[in-house]
Amino acid sequence: MRNVKISAIGTYVPPRVLTNSDLEKLVDTSNEWILERTGILERHIADPEMATSDLAVEAGKAALEMRGIDAAELDAILVCTVTPDHFFPSTACLVQHRLGAKHAWGFDLIAACSSFVFGLTTGAHLVGAGTHKKVLVIGADTMSRIIDYTDRTTCVLFGDGAGAMLIEPAEDGEPGFVGFRNEVDGSGGEALKMPAGGSRLPPSHETVEQRLHYVKQDGQAVFKFAVRRMHEISAGLLEQTGTPASDVKLMIPHQANLRIIKATADRLGLSPEQVVINIEKYGNTTAATIPLATMEAINDGRLKKGDLVLFSAVGAGFTIGANLWRWAI
Numbered sequence: 154m155r156n157v158k159i160s161a162i163g164t165y166v167p168p169r170v171l172t173n174s175d176l177e178k179l180v181d182t183s184n185e186w187i188l189e190r191t192g193i194l195e196r197h198i199a200d201p202e203m204a205t206s207d208l209a210v211e212a213g214k215a216a217l218e219m220r221g222i223d224a225a226e227l228d229a230i231l232v233c234t235v236t237p238d239h240f241f242p243s244t245a246c247l248v249q250h251r252l253g254a255k256h257a258w259g260f261d262l263i264a265a266c267s268s269f270v271f272g273l274t275t276g277a278h279l280v281g282a283g284t285h286k287k288v289l290v291i292g293a294d295t296m297s298r299i300i301d302y303t304d305r306t307t308c309v310l311f312g313d314g315a316g317a318m319l320i321e322p323a324e325d326g327e328p329g330f331v332g333f334r335n336e337v338d339g340s341g342g343e344a345l346k347m348p349a350g351g352s353r354l355p356p357s358h359e360t361v362e363q364r365l366h367y368v369k370q371d372g373q374a375v376f377k378f379a380v381r382r383m384h385e386i387s388a389g390l391l392e393q394t395g396t397p398a399s400d401v402k403l404m405i406p407h408q409a410n411l412r413i414i415k416a417t418a419d420r421l422g423l424s425p426e427q428v429v430i431n432i433e434k435y436g437n438t439t440a441a442t443i444p445l446a447t448m449e450a451i452n453d454g455r456l457k458k459g460d461l462v463l464f465s466a467v468g469a470g471f472t473i474g475a476n477l478w479r480w481a482i
């Protein structure tokens with residue numbers, strides 16, 4: 154496999170903010186409960202006329218602008234999402250058209266909260282194989298469209314957003330992709346799902362009445378699994394690549410719950426300075442959490458060229474993933 158690097162990043166969040174006190178007016182919850190149990194203070198919500206492709210296009214444009222290239226140079230676009238505009242055409246097709254990426258093919262990648270990690274791994278291998286030179290990986294989710302704002306156990310957790318990273322070949326010795334470890338454990342499928350709308354339970358009056366087109370979660374089951382597996386996958390990747398935890402400049406984890414992140418960092422022996430947390434501002438944006446947190450680390454001066462960065466996530470499925478990259482921008 155040829156060396157590959159992340160050569161640009163772009164993000165987008167819709168401007169409208171939904172605070173914990175706004176949610177106090179919708180369901181029986183409190184700012185204290187949400188903050189203490191999740192670490193979330195507010196999240197961004199897309200206006201009704203916006204869909205996932207709109208967020209994805211903005212993030213994609215920002216990444217192309219950072220790199221200073223035209224979309225026509227892209228070879229492929231991967232849109233990581235659980236909230237596509239439609240089942241088909243894929244959101245990747247919509248984004249390809251809107252960006253004017255006339256030489257790119259692409260597809261949607263569904264791995265819930267691990268989507269972006271799986272997308273980075275896939276993009277790295279497309280470029281690493283020598284068959285692609287520029288692959289745009291976008292994580293974009295409009296979770297507000299599949300959240301039940303009468304269900305206090307889920308509506309406080311999620312937000313909307315998008316982020317994109319461009320993957321390109323790297324010169325020998327240049328910082329870039331170090332390794333990956335991705336897994337699925339389909340035995341956990343029932344713990345976090347949107348039950349209806351697919352071929353198992355097509356839309357009907359009954360599915361709508363029973364609110365089956367919304368996210369349903371066994372929070373405790375997901376929590377326990379995430380704490381255990383996010384540590385294991387990350388520790389496994391560090392071992393596989395011969396990397397001591399002290400060499401990791403930053404762990405940029407999926408942002409689902411502050412307690413999951415802190416438990417993972419503790420078990421890995423990482424100091425707070427080695428962990429990026431921005432869940433308080435965005436909540437869980439599913440496929441967008443990792444690029445949003447990465448952008449924040451860059452803007453805060455915490456992530457610089459040559460730094461070793463560990464991306465890790467656990468999501469519905471269950472899906473579990475970790476990637477190690479040396480940051481190249």
Ligand code: UT7
Binds near residue numbers: 181306410
């Ligand atoms: O992105 C990947 C997937 N998602 C995750 O990783 C999420 C994993 N799970 C979690 O983050 C946590 O389980 C939650 C944040 C969802 C819930 O926290 P918890 O500490 O596991 O709370 P719980 O479900 O055990 O509920 C404790 C209590 C219950 O009341 P009782 O039965 O003790 O009277 C809930 O009904 O808190 C109640 N509760 C709430 N109270 C106020 C649940 N949601 C709320 C709420 N406001 N929003």
